[in-house]
Amino acid sequence: MNNDIIRTSGLRKHFGKNEVLRGVDLAIPRGAVVGLLGSNGAGKSTLIKCLLGLLKISAGTATLMGEDPWNLSAHTKSRIGYVPQVVHLYPWMKVRQVIEYTGAFYANWDHAWCRELLDQWDLDGAAWIRNLSTGQLQRLGLILGMGHRPDLYLLDEPAASLDPSGRRSLLRSLLEITEDREHSILFSTHITSDLERIASHVAIMGNGVIDYFGELDELKDSVKRIRVHSPVDLPPDFSVPGALRTEINGDSAIVAVAAVNDEVIDGIRDRWDASVDVEDLNLEDIFLELHDAQ
Numbered sequence: 636m637n638n639d640i641i642r643t644s645g646l647r648k649h650f651g652k653n654e655v656l657r658g659v660d661l662a663i664p665r666g667a668v669v670g671l672l673g674s675n676g677a678g679k680s681t682l683i684k685c686l687l688g689l690l691k692i693s694a695g696t697a698t699l700m701g702e703d704p705w706n707l708s709a710h711t712k713s714r715i716g717y718v719p720q721v722v723h724l725y726p727w728m729k730v731r732q733v734i735e736y737t738g739a740f741y742a743n744w745d746h747a748w749c750r751e752l753l754d755q756w757d758l759d760g761a762a763w764i765r766n767l768s769t770g771q772l773q774r775l776g777l778i779l780g781m782g783h784r785p786d787l788y789l790l791d792e793p794a795a796s797l798d799p800s801g802r803r804s805l806l807r808s809l810l811e812i813t814e815d816r817e818h819s820i821l822f823s824t825h826i827t828s829d830l831e832r833i834a835s836h837v838a839i840m841g842n843g844v845i846d847y848f849g850e851l852d853e854l855k856d857s858v859k860r861i862r863v864h865s866p867v868d869l870p871p872d873f874s875v876p877g878a879l880r881t882e883i884n885g886d887s888a889i890v891a892v893a894a895v896n897d898e899v900i901d902g903i904r905d906r907w908d909a910s911v912d913v914e915d916l917n918l919e920d921i922f923l924e925l926h927d928a929q
């Protein structure tokens with residue numbers, strides 16, 4: 636039996652003529668914390684919904700905890716925690732009431748933990764849902780999606796409406812949850828600094844496919860910016876193997892490279908008699924370089 640909590644192969648989803656997912660291949664190991672990056676409209680929410688069985692895939696295959704998402708067993712459903720991008724709740728209920736109402740659907744609801752999260756996330760249990768701000772609603776949505784202590788968390792932009800202190804509390808809770816390397820998280824986000832703090836893996840989506848999936852550290856080790864200074868002007872066709880983007884300015888060049896290694900650096904030094912400096916990039920820069928290179 637393989638250890639992947641989520642697996643897709645050639646997963647496609649179209650809405651009428653609009654093909655949003657165009658062959659997604661993904662294998663997420665159990666215990667991974669995966670940050671899903673992609674531009675607006677790239678298909679992140681659609682992928683999460685397909686994995687949950689909220690949308691039926693058009694072609695290809697997918698498994699979640701070894702089951703077909705469209706026919707998940709009740710047991711597997713009870714092990715998933717989903718928090719949608721937009722949280723809709725009953726406006727006539729109070730915060731504590733909606734937590735108790737939701738908890739009643741689960742045999743293993745952790746009431747004590749929910750009280751702790753309410754406290755940590757500064758939510759008033761006596762407040763009316765209709766009076767909550769967008770960020771407070773998102774905090775409550777997270778508690779409702781997590782209260783049954785799921786094994787797999789699918790979080791669609793969980794921090795989008797949170798203020799810095801809310802984001803920090805959420806990240807702390809997610810770090811605690813995943814400490815044991817048994818729980819898995821797939822979360823979409825545009826906030827790369829959050830991703831860098833908690834993710835073990837990164838998936839980058841573009842044009843309905845996964846352009847990159849791998850360990851965060853590996854990605855950061857391989858994509859670099861190099862600065863080349865040559866004694867002579869560099870020609871317009873100056874190129875470096877694996878270059879994502881090249882900016883030439885007389886005798887110097889700045890190049891973003893997908894897979895930097897000693898061979899690449901030595902090759903430039905020998906060919907151009909140039910000095911080469913290698914700079915680390917943060918995840919946001921890496922995402923933009925990979926995105927712009929498409």
Ligand SMILES: Nc1ncnc2c1ncn2[C@@H]1O[C@H](COP(=O)(O)OP(=O)(O)OP(=O)(O)O)[C@@H](O)[C@H]1O
Pocket residue numbers: 650653655673674675676677678679680681682
């Ligand atoms: N139910 C639907 N019917 C028709 N089109 C849809 C439906 N759901 C999503 N789409 C389309 O699929 C595309 C991808 O949307 P999706 O919400 O998955 O993107 P996303 O990567 O999550 O974007 P964002 O970062 O803006 O949240 C969009 O063009 C959207 O209009």
